[in-house]
Amino acid sequence: MNNFESKVVIVTGGVGGIGKATCEAFINSKATVLCVDNHKERIEKFKSSYTSSNLFFFDLDITKEKNVTEFYQNVKSKFNGVDHLINNAGVATLNLCKDLSVEEWDLVMSVNLRGMFLMTKHAIPLFNDNASILNISSQAARRAQRFTAHYNASKMGVIGFTRAVALELAPKVRVNAISPGTIGTEIIDNEINWRISRGYEKTREEVEYDWLHRIPMGRYQMPEDIAKAIVGFCSDTFSETTGETLNVSGGAVME
Numbered sequence: 045m046n047n048f049e050s051k052v053v054i055v056t057g058g059v060g061g062i063g064k065a066t067c068e069a070f071i072n073s074k075a076t077v078l079c080v081d082n083h084k085e086r087i088e089k090f091k092s093s094y095t096s097s098n099l100f101f102f103d104l105d106i107t108k109e110k111n112v113t114e115f116y117q118n119v120k121s122k123f124n125g126v127d128h129l130i131n132n133a134g135v136a137t138l139n140l141c142k143d144l145s146v147e148e149w150d151l152v153m154s155v156n157l158r159g160m161f162l163m164t165k166h167a168i169p170l171f172n173d174n175a176s177i178l179n180i181s182s183q184a185a186r187r188a189q190r191f192t193a194h195y196n197a198s199k200m201g202v203i204g205f206t207r208a209v210a211l212e213l214a215p216k217v218r219v220n221a222i223s224p225g226t227i228g229t230e231i232i233d234n235e236i237n238w239r240i241s242r243g244y245e246k247t248r249e250e251v252e253y254d255w256l257h258r259i260p261m262g263r264y265q266m267p268e269d270i271a272k273a274i275v276g277f278c279s280d281t282f283s284e285t286t287g288e289t290l291n292v293s294g295g296a297v298m299e
C-alpha cells in the first residue's frame with residue numbers, strides 16, 4: 045500500500061464522483077486531505093457519511109481568485125506546506141458547436157482551465173520538496189466526440205498546461221495528468237438520455253453497444269479505478285516522471 049503519512053493532499057472537486065473516491069483513497073493511504081468543492085449539499089452529505097480526523101472540507105469556488113488566495117492563506121497557517129495538488133474539479137455540458145452558447149463555453153473554460161490555473165499558481169510558494177501536481181484531463185482530449193467541442197478543447201488545454209508547468213517546476217515539483225475514460229456513474233445515464241431525447245440516437249442499447257465496444261478492457265471505469273491511479277501516480281513509484289499524461293480508459297485511448 046502507498047504510504048502518504050504526514051503528506052498534505054488537496055483534491056478539488058473533492059465531493060464529486062472521482063473526487064470523493066480520491067479523497068477516500070488518500071485517507072486510506074494515511075494522507076491529510078483538504079477537500080475543496082463549491083457544492084454545499086454534497087459537502088454536507090460527504091461530511092455526514094464519512095468520518096476521518098485527517099479529512100478537512102473547504103467550500104470555495106476555484107474560479108474566483110480571492111477565494112483561492114484566502115484558501116491558501118488558511119492552508120499556510122494550519123498545515124505543513126502542500127505535498128500533492130489534485131486539480132480534479134471539472135464541468136461539461138452537451139451541445140453541437142452550432143448550438144453552443146458563449147455562456148457554456150465560458151463556464152467550461154472557467155472551471156476546467158482558469159480554476160486549475162489559479163489553484164496551481166497560488167500553491168507554488170507552498171510546495172514541499174518531492175511534491176506533485178496531478179491535473180485531471182479526459183479521453184476527450186485525444187478522442188474526437190460530438191457535442192463537447194468546448195470540453196474537448198479545455199481538456200487538451202489541461203495537457204498543454206501540465207507540460208509547460210512541469211518544465212517550470214522541475215525538479216522540485218512533478219506535474220502530470222491523468223485522462224480518465226468513460227466513468228460508469230449517473231453522468232453516463234444523463235448523457236445517453238440527452239442524446240436520445242434530442243433524436244441523436246435511437247436506443248440506449250445502441251449507444252451502450254457502441255461505447256462499450258470501444259473499450260478493449262470491456263467495461264466502464266469506475267471512480268475508484270481513477271482514484272487508485274491518481275494515488276499511484278503521486279507516489280514515489282513515479283518519482284522520475286513529469287509532464288506526462290496517463291490514460292486510464294481501459295484501452296479506449298492508446299498513445
Ligand SMILES: NC(=O)c1ccc[n+]([C@@H]2O[C@H](COP(=O)([O-])OP(=O)(O)OC[C@H]3O[C@@H](n4cnc5c(N)ncnc54)[C@H](O)[C@@H]3O)[C@@H](O)[C@H]2O)c1
Nearest residue numbers: 057059060061062081082083105106132133134182224227
Ligand atoms: N465522469 C466521466 O466520465 C469523466 C471522464 C473523463 C474525465 N472526467 C473528469 O474528471 C473530473 C471529475 O469528474 P466527475 O465525473 O467526478 O464529475 P462530478 O461532476 O461528479 O464532480 C466534479 C466536482 O467539481 C465540483 N466543481 C465544479 N465547479 C467547481 C468550482 N467552480 N469550484 C469548486 N468545485 C467545483 C463540483 O461541485 C463537483 O463536485 C472532471 O475534471 C471531469 O472532467 C470525468
